[in-house]
Amino acid sequence: MAPGQIPFDNNPFEPLKPEEIETAYEILTTEYDLGEESLCIKIELSEPPKDALKADDGANKHPDRRARIVVRNSSDRKTIEAVVSLNEQSVVYWEHIEGVQPSIAIEEFIACEETVKANEEWQEALQRRGVENTDRGMVDPWSAGYDFIPKDIDRSKRLAHGLTYLRPSEDAGDEGYARPVSGLHVFVDLDCMEVVKVTDYGPPDEDEPFPPEGMAYREGEVELRDDLTAYNINQPDGPSWSVDGHKLEWQGWQMHVGWTQREGLVLHNISYEDDDEIRSVIDRASCAEMSVPYGEQSINDRFKNAMDVGEYNIGRLAKSLTNGCDCLGYMHYWDAVMNTADGEVNVVDNAICLHEEDNGTLWERSDWRTESSEVRRRRRLVVSFVAAVGNYDYVFNWYFYQDASMEVEVRLTGINNVSAIGPDEDPGGYGELVAPQLNAPIHQHFFNFRLDMNVDDGPNTLYRVENQPIPTGPGDLNPLEKADERTLNPGGNAFYAKQEKLTREKEAQDLIDPLKGRYWKVVNPKKKNRLGKPTGYRLMPGGNVEAAMQPDSPVMERSGFIKNHLWVTPFHEDEKFPAGNYPNQHPGGDGLPAWTQENRNIEEEDLVLWYTLGVNHVTRPEDWPVLSAQVYSFKLQPVNFFEKSPAIDVPPQHAIENQDVPSHGNCEMNSDDD
Known part of the structure; x- marks a missing residue:
């Protein structure tokens, strides 16, 4: 180890440690004059490129440990990018990036x-x-x-x-x-x-410039209900997970938990252990960008469009999580190690929370002939963080299940953005009154999740799958008639799951269609299960919404990724953020819309899925003064990845708790009666 070099764990994606941040900034300021009144916008791990990781695969070494630094030289109005090698103790990259504004500190x-x-x-x-x-x-x-x-x-x-x-x-x-x-x-x-x-422009009403009512929601400010009993989560034998540094294992799942100031929580090397084989699913996953456009016509609201990841660094806005409030039960926390504008270390304690929670029934089978019943409870692992962005609070939950599926969920809460209106004004659908003279404008939230797929070590291919109905006829309704052709539909009931291979970027630009049951499937055509089917994972959309802005609007220009729910690109090291590296004050056109103009091949490639999760928020008085969490998600499920159900070996609850099997089945009945 070189003199002054800082040791790190064997995980090449381990977030920078406090001493690494200090060392990186010291090396940078020693070699370069950053100028007067400079701001250190971010110091974070410069993730090693995939080629370097593959070159070192199997060897007992790792790529160069590096820190990426973004500096705003305020006096010269310059934005500087630099990369510091912690192994070599030197600056290996320095560039003035013309005409861009970094995120706001x-x-x-x-x-x-x-x-x-x-x-x-x-x-x-x-x-x-x-x-x-x-x-x-x-x-x-x-x-x-x-x-x-x-x-x-x-x-x-x-x-x-x-x-x-x-x-x-x-x-x-x-x-x-x-x-x-x-x-x-x-x-x-x-x-x-x-x-x-x-x-x-003046108040909406000269005589009554402000809404008349205040707000109260804190403990001590409102009368609390008194009929709620205690609910405690007890794991006397500890949790089912295993944590080693930032490496996490649970119920077959393995991954590395990472962090960046821009994205917040980042998950690396998501894989699943199947018969002692570690099978890759996703190389890297994060919420890569957000866009929150407002639909009001008023001059006081129509400009509002926050891009909370690229413009504000949502990771820097993370809050410290507390047991019993943000999470229940047995917890493990990771701190978020970041930097201040002075280049000093800033640690948010307990920024990432890990816990397990019961999630209802996993599977159940009751046989009326034998009067037997088998029931399994579904437990899920939760990896989460919460960011407080001005008036809004965003909860990001990454769920992992015992059937090898996963779910990405966002919960929106906090305080609605509002504006004052006159006593006799009505927002007329462009907003809704939440209190007297208080208008909450209509708006949308778009979260773009970047999923760097790697099903069974790739390369991967993408399919669109949706229901395809068959026209009625020919033939009659004789139930004993054998139909030799798939085009026969005498009863009018026939339909099938149509699979369409998508081979170019523009083909894959898509919107959800729940009426057709549309989903997308990523497969490895070189890996087959015992039925001869290529192994894969499918992306199952949940609730979503189409962007309501005009195609030539500033919002669509700057947040072009919201035009589609799905984008697919071949992996490229420089393509990390769907609105480009520097969206702050950018006129637009960067990111996904620009990259996909080439219409590159996506068949048997290292695929990146970009899924845009949209939320439509028409407010109501019940959203005031604090918005009850609005919950939206999408899922990833294995398809032909396994030979049979991976959840078949989950034990019943009595076996976990070492209880005797009750006479009525394998679940204990609780009663209020003595």
């Missing part, structure tokens, strides 16, 4: 609010609304986008769009979201932390 959000609140025009705007103590104002800096930046502002500047809310008192928390200061817009140059423009 938390420290910039904080400084932006302070800058706005010190501005006299902003203070005067609040005073015109009858607010004497302007310290009650709170400012949420939004990403400025591109097309909605005022024409008299230089779009090459690093900008934030400040929206103002009024707190009940100077020291109150986020109760300010109940009183938006509608009509007031502030644009801030983040590089020099100066207000460049204040626009005030």
Whole structure:
């Protein structure tokens, strides 16, 4: 080991340790002058390329351990990318990336609010609304986008769009979201932390500039129901998983748990052990981008479109999870090790939570002839994190099941984004009243999940599968008639699962069609099960929604990935983010829409599936003041991957708990009666 080199675990995707972050930044600042007032946007693992991993496969060594660093030189208005080799203790890559803006750092959000609140025009705007103590104002800096930046502002500047809310008192928390200061817009140059423009369209009603009601939801602020009894999860023998550093094993599943500031939770090398063989399923999985466009026509709302992954670094917004609140039962946590804008170490304790939970029936068989019954409970493993993005909170759950299927789930909660309207105004479908004079605009959430597939070590091929009905006839309804042709449908009932091989990128651009039962199947044509079928996994969509924006809208230009629910590309090391590497203030057209113009081959390739999960949110008063979790998901299921059900060997509950089998079956009955 070279002098000063930091040891790391055998997992090449192990997130950077605190000492590695410190060392990487020290090496960078020693070799290069970053300039005055520079911000260290991120320091994270520079993941080794696949070719390097394959070259070292079987050898007792690993690729060079490297850190990728993004710096914003505020004084020179430059964005710098650098890669530091921790093995060689040197900078191996340094480049000024022209014309891009990196994601906004938390420290910039904080400084932006302070800058706005010190501005006299902003203070005067609040005073015109009858607010004497302007310290009650709170400012949420939004990403400025591109097309909605005022024409008299230089779009090459690093900008934030400040929206103002009024707190009940100077020291109150986020109760300010109940009183938006509608009509007031502030644009801030983040590089020099100066207000460049204040626009005030005025309140919706001069006599009543603010909605009349506040909000209460915290413990101690509301009267709690008293008829709920305790519910405890008990695992006296400990959990069923095995954790070694960031390597996780559970019920046949194996994976490495990773983290980036941009994506948050990242899962590497997802595989399944089958008869002592470790079979690969996915090389890398994460939520790679988000887009949250609003549908309001009002000048105060129509610009809203947050890209929370690429513009805000959703991993940096992760919260520390707590037992009994975010998770129940026996827990294991991983910390998220990141950096501050000064290049120092920032650790979010317990950012990733691991636990098991009961999930109802796995399978059941009752035979009325023998009066026998076999029942198995379904248990699932949960790997999750929660990000607090301004007023919204997002819960990302990755579920793994005992039948070798997995599910990706997002839960949306927190506080709805709202604007004030006049006493007699009606949003008319572009929003909904959630309280008097408080409008929650209609909006959508799109989450794009990048799934770098690798079924049985590839290469893989993709099929679209959907129901295909057969026209009625010929023949009659004689039930004893033998139909030799698949085109026969005398009873009008025949249909089959049509499988269409998709061989080019543009063929694979698709929307869900639940009316046809559409799903997509990734297979390895070189690996067959005992029935001669290629092994595979299928992507089963759940609830989803089509983007409601016009094709030529700024939203569709900047978030082009929302045009389709499914995109498929051949793997390329540089194609990690569906809206491009730098979506902040980008005019659009980057990412998936640009890459797929070449219409590359996707047959027998290293395939990457990009699945866009859409949520339509028409609000209601029941969503206020805090939104009950809205739950959306999709699933991945094995198809011809196994010889038979992989869940057949799950033991019954009494065998797990060492209980005697009760006379009525293999499940113990509980009763309130003595």
